[in-house]
Amino acid sequence: MSTQTEQRPNSDESSALDLLRSGSRFVLSGHVRPDGDCIGAQAALAGLLRALGKEVWIINPDPIGPEFDYLAKENQYRSWGGGDLPVHDVSVLLDCSELSRVGELGLALEAHDSQKLVIDHHIHTEGEWWDEAFVDVSASATGLLVYRIAQHLGIELDPCAAAGVFTSIVTDTGWFKYSNTDAETLRVAGDLLARGVDSSKLFGEIYQRRSSLHPLETAEVLASTEYHFDKRLGVICARRKEGAAPGALDADDALDILRSVGSIEVVLFLRELAGGVVKLSARSKNDFDVNALARQFGGGGHRKASGATIDGEIDDVQRRLVEAARVGFGLTDGGLS
C-alpha cells in the first residue's frame, strides 16, 4: 500500500542516507520561527530515526506554535536558550540550509564536532558548510523529502510521523492551493490518508483553534492595505502595539485575501517586531521572483514565496521594498504608482 518513490537516490542522497543509518545520536534543528513544514518534517524524521533505534533531540531557535501541539505528543520540541548541546554525533538541519536563518543556535551547531546533514527544498546561496545534503529545490515541502527518505530506508511511517509529513505538505502548499502542488505531493498525501492520517481533523487542529482576536487582528492589518503600480502590488503592514502580547496573526490568511484581488501579482506582508526589526513575507502569483526580492534584503526562499528579517523602521523598510518591487516589475523610476 505504499507509494513507491519514482527515483533511486542519487549519489549525494545515498551518502545522506548512509549518515542517517550510521549515526546514533541526532539533533534535529530548523530555522527561526519554525513553520509547519519545519516542525512536521522534524516529527517525521524523529519518528523514522527512532524506528532505526537512534536517540533524537529536536532543538529549534524558537518554540513551536500551539496549532502544531498534536505533533508534540510524541516529540519534545525544545527551544535553545544557550548552553551545551546534548551529546550527539549527527546534527540535521531541516527546511533550511543557511546557518544565518538558525540564529545563535546555528553558530553552536556549526562549532560542534558532529557530522552535519541538511534536508531542504530552499534555494541556497551561502557556502556549503555541511557534510551531507538531501536537497531538492523542486520538492513542495521538506516533509516530502523525509517521506522519500523513509521510502529509501524501507521504514514505515508511524502515525505521528505520517501526520508530520502531512502537516509539512499542507502548510507549504496552502492546503494544495499553490503552484508547488505537484503529482508527487498529491500521491504522497493520498498515501498518508490511506495510512490513517485524518485530513479534516488536522485542518481543525491547525486552522480552527484560534483566539477570538484572530479575525479582529486580521481585519485590522487588512485595513492597512496599500496598492501600488496599478494594483499589481499589495502591501500589508502589521504594526507592533506597545505592551500588547504578540497575537496569533497568520500572515498567510491576510495575504490570501489580498491575493484574491484580480489585478494583484505580488503581495508583501510586513510585521514589525521588537527592536527595530521587520519580518517580511512575500508571495507572487506569477513570474515575479520574490526570492530575488527577498535576497536584496538578506532573506530568500522560493520564486513564489519568500521571506526576510530586515533591520529598520517599518515605514522606511516598506518604502525600500516598494522601490525594489518597482525595479522587479521592470518599471522605471517615476512610473505609475
Ligand SMILES: [Mn+2]
Ligand atoms: Mn518548507
